[in-house]
Amino acid sequence: MNRKAFEEFERRVAAGKASEQEKIDFLFDWGRESRKGPRVLLEELTGDECWEVRYYALQTMVLDLKIKDPSSADLCWAALEQDPDESVKGMAAGCLGSIYFNSYRKDVARRLKRAFDEPSLDAGIKWGLYDSLRALVGRPPVGWNVPRDELLVRGPDKSQVEEVLLEVEQASP
Numbered sequence: 001m002n003r004k005a006f007e008e009f010e011r012r013v014a015a016g017k018a019s020e021q022e023k024i025d026f027l028f029d030w031g032r033e034s035r036k037g038p039r040v041l042l043e044e045l046t047g048d049e050c051w052e053v054r055y056y057a058l059q060t061m062v063l064d065l066k067i068k069d070p071s072s073a074d075l076c077w078a079a080l081e082q083d084p085d086e087s088v089k090g091m092a093a094g095c096l097g098s099i100y101f102n103s104y105r106k107d108v109a110r111r112l113k114r115a116f117d118e119p120s121l122d123a124g125i126k127w128g129l130y131d132s133l134r135a136l137v138g139r140p141p142v143g144w145n146v147p148r149d150e151l152l153v154r155g156p157d158k159s160q161v162e163e164v165l166l167e168v169e170q171a172s173p
Contacts, residue, residue: 006037013041020050027056031064039067046075051085058088062095073099080115089121090128097132104171109136109164116161123155130156133164137171 009026012018018026023045030037042065045057058079061067076099079092093115100108115121116129131141 006041010038010041013044020048020053023048023050023053024056027053027060031056031060034064036065042067043071043075046079051083051088054079054083054085054088055091058091058095062098068099077111086122086125089125093125093128093132097128097135100132101135102138103136104168105136106168106171109133109168112136113161113165126155130161130164133161133168137164137167139164 009018009022013023027045039061042057042061045053046061048054048057058076062072062076073096076092076095079088080096083089083092093112096108096112112129112133116126116133121129134141
């Protein structure tokens with residue numbers, strides 16, 4: 001994917017001529033090739049009307065291109081806290097875990113915990129938030145040796161979350 005391809009895609013998006021599938025395919029290719037491109041376009045696509053475009057825009061920015069700065073974090077927090085789609089919220093939670101991996105940031109842990117305590121979130125999102133909390137202390141995601149259906153029904157126990165929070169709180173500043 002060259003500069004000209006980015007420019008053409010950018011024009012199509014700005015003119016409202018890019019289809020949802022074209023946006024998704026472009027984001028997928030962009031991330032797969034790990035090429036730096038116009039960040040403003042990525043940020044614009046995180047606000048697209050199609051949930052799949054928002055999902056892949058976050059994935060491309062943080063997980064594929066490794067753009068893990070405060071601006072990316074702000075976009076992920078906004079998606080986690082405000083996006084109407086559960087899949088986008090889940091991707092945002094995973095991206096936040098990647099952005100703050102091994103940081104032991106108490107403010108981030110508290111904010112993830114507040115999101116975890118939101119009663120309207122389904123168990124899958126709660127697992128994503130729990131994995132992000134674990135990432136704060138440099139731990140990998142929980143083992144998926146429990147059948148996935150069971151995980152998605154019950155979600156993590158509050159005691160599991162409290163244990164990781166305690167580890168973050170007890171860490172040096």
